[in-house]
Amino acid sequence: MTDIFAKYAGLKAAAAGLTAHSPRNPFGVVIDHPVSATIGVIEGRETLLFGTNNYLGLSQSKAAAEAAIETVRREGVGTTGSRIANGTFALHRALETRLAEIFRRRHCMIFSTGYQANLGAISALAGKDDVLLLDADSHASIYDASRLGYAQVIRFRHNDPADLDRRLARLKDHQGAKLVVVEGIYSMTGNVAPMREFAEVKKKHGAYLLADEAHSFGVLGEHGRGVAERDGCEDDVDFVVGTFSKSLGTVGGYCVSNLDGLELIRLCSRPYMFTASLPPEIIAATLAALDEMQARPELRKQLQANAGQLNRGLHKLGLKTSAHVSPVVAVTLETVDQALAFWNRLLELGVYVNLSLPPATPDQHPLLRCSVMAVHTPEEIDRALQVFGQVKAEILG
Amino acid sequence: MTDTVESISSMIVEKLLANPKVPRDIDGNSKIVEDLAFDSLAVMNFVMEIEDELDVSVPLDKLADIRTINDLATCLAALKSGAH
Ligand SMILES: Cc1ncc(COP(=O)(O)O)c(C=O)c1O
Numbered sequence: 001m002t003d004i005f006a007k008y009a010g011l012k013a014a015a016a017g018l019t020a021h022s023p024r025n026p027f028g029v030v031i032d033h034p035v036s037a038t039i040g041v042i043e044g045r046e047t048l049l050f051g052t053n054n055y056l057g058l059s060q061s062k063a064a065a066e067a068a069i070e071t072v073r074r075e076g077v078g079t080t081g082s083r084i085a086n087g088t089f090a091l092h093r094a095l096e097t098r099l100a101e102i103f104r105r106r107h108c109m110i111f112s113t114g115y116q117a118n119l120g121a122i123s124a125l126a127g128k129d130d131v132l133l134l135d136a137d138s139h140a141s142i143y144d145a146s147r148l149g150y151a152q153v154i155r156f157r158h159n160d161p162a163d164l165d166r167r168l169a170r171l172k173d174h175q176g177a178k179l180v181v182v183e184g185i186y187s188m189t190g191n192v193a194p195m196r197e198f199a200e201v202k203k204k205h206g207a208y209l210l211a212d213e214a215h216s217f218g219v220l221g222e223h224g225r226g227v228a229e230r231d232g233c234e235d236d237v238d239f240v241v242g243t244f245s246k247s248l249g250t251v252g253g254y255c256v257s258n259l260d261g262l263e264l265i266r267l268c269s270r271p272y273m274f275t276a277s278l279p280p281e282i283i284a285a286t287l288a289a290l291d292e293m294q295a296r297p298e299l300r301k302q303l304q305a306n307a308g309q310l311n312r313g314l315h316k317l318g319l320k321t322s323a324h325v326s327p328v329v330a331v332t333l334e335t336v337d338q339a340l341a342f343w344n345r346l347l348e349l350g351v352y353v354n355l356s357l358p359p360a361t362p363d364q365h366p367l368l369r370c371s372v373m374a375v376h377t378p379e380e381i382d383r384a385l386q387v388f389g390q391v392k393a394e395i396l397g
Numbered sequence: 398m399t400d401t402v403e404s405i406s407s408m409i410v411e412k413l414l415a416n417p418k419v420p421r422d423i424d425g426n427s428k429i430v431e432d433l434a435f436d437s438l439a440v441m442n443f444v445m446e447i448e449d450e451l452d453v454s455v456p457l458d459k460l461a462d463i464r465t466i467n468d469l470a471t472c473l474a475a476l477k478s479g480a481h
Binding site for chain 2 (some may be wrong): 131136146152153154155157166170171217358359389
């Protein structure tokens with residue numbers, strides 16, 4: 001009998017190599033429980049959380065918790081069905097209407113996760129005779145969407161509208177529809193897409209543009225609608241995909257558009273149709289989180305200020321960070337051993353960040369992905385920077 | 398200018414040899430993943446450089462069938478002739 005795991009021998013060796021050099025498994029951290037949005041208990045210690053996607057701190061929203069509790073008492077814990085069968089409650093419709101209003105678009109579909117929103121929207125939009133053009137640094141959900149659908153897939157250089165322009169020009173005789181996919185803020189590096197330039201290129205070639213604003217919704221733009229709002233080019237972004245699992249603190253995903261065809265996608269998108277819909281309490285919590293996001297624009301201001309403090313602070317320590325100031329700050333290190341030692345030491349000194357290793361990183365270098373929240377206090381950010389400084393001196397000299 | 402499989406293959410080998418980590422004894426029959434120790438991301442990134450050189454885009458599904466440098470050259474030559 002062939003060992004079904006034999007193909008993972010290389011993975012097994014790599015994982016064993018990691019844990020041999022690390023006092024703990026970097027991919028097996030357990031947060032015993034959160035104490036607040038910014039602090040969690042890890043290994044019995046209160047630890048500052050600088051590696052989440054909880055940009056506004058809303059995972060700990062009291063109003064969202066109350067809404068969930070009240071709804072779960074009234075409607076139960078789950079729907080047990082697909083959106084196209086028994087899984088659409090009035091709440092699902094209410095959330096779709098609400099998101100469409102927020103984005104000022106006619107149509108909205110919600111999915112059970114953001115991963116499924118990309119999978120379901122992109123795989124259904126780009127069909128057999130179409131071409132999908134993806135930013136090279138796209139999230140796994142976008143790459144997976146490209147494999148679920150039947151379109152031809154072309155990758156363009158990260159954040160490079162000129163490269164996209166060349167590739168679209170090569171396709172000038174291609175008869176199918178062309179769909180360009182970019183992200184607002186890139187989750188690993190914090191890089192921000194030049195959305196307006198992408199929009200110009202897609203208009204020039206008659207392509208469609210889909211923006212995944214997973215990390216930028218609630219974060220950028222005057223009303224928190226993301227990079228397209230910030231850059232004043234929302235009308236040229238045909239589809240926006242996003243998630244509830246970052247700034248809104250719950251779980252779920254969506255796709256909004258002004259194009260009426262989006263309604264047809266409900267009847268052919270497999271990741272929409274063949275999975276259970278979100279539980280009602282999650283919908284209620286998400287609606288409450290949206291209320292809070294809209295009622296407290298000062299959260300976004302504070303988030304920008306905090307992002308600046310963390311970016312500048314890490315930069316001043318002489319660490320290698322991206323030029324973009326966004327709530328995600330990646331510190332690039334040279335070797336995996338360095339990154340592993342750095343990450344472990346940060347955790348021992350009470351600061352949790354994400355460790356990201358190649359090939360999951362864009363440029364073959366390991367990253368310490370740090371993210372900041374609106375509800376971090378300046379003192380908490382200073383404390384994290386102080387720990388970074390100490391660990392840098394210990395590990396990098 | 399016509400790009401033949403042979404001329405594209407030797408251009409690829411030349412580009413690869415510019416990377417000091419690549420073994421010195423490669424030729425058109427070298428297997429990209431096994432002999433060059435490229436992971437899937439490295440393959441995609443390397444193909445981007447070649448795409449610029451030849452002014453073509455290689456769809457990702459085509460990459461799945463490519464094992465050797467000559468396979469890549471054959472694919473590129475076909476794309477190139479289809480494009481003109
Ligand atoms: C850019 C991007 N898109 C989509 C997702 C998927 O979101 P979700 O966690 O809701 O599945 C993520 C997060 O992992 C992401 O970073």
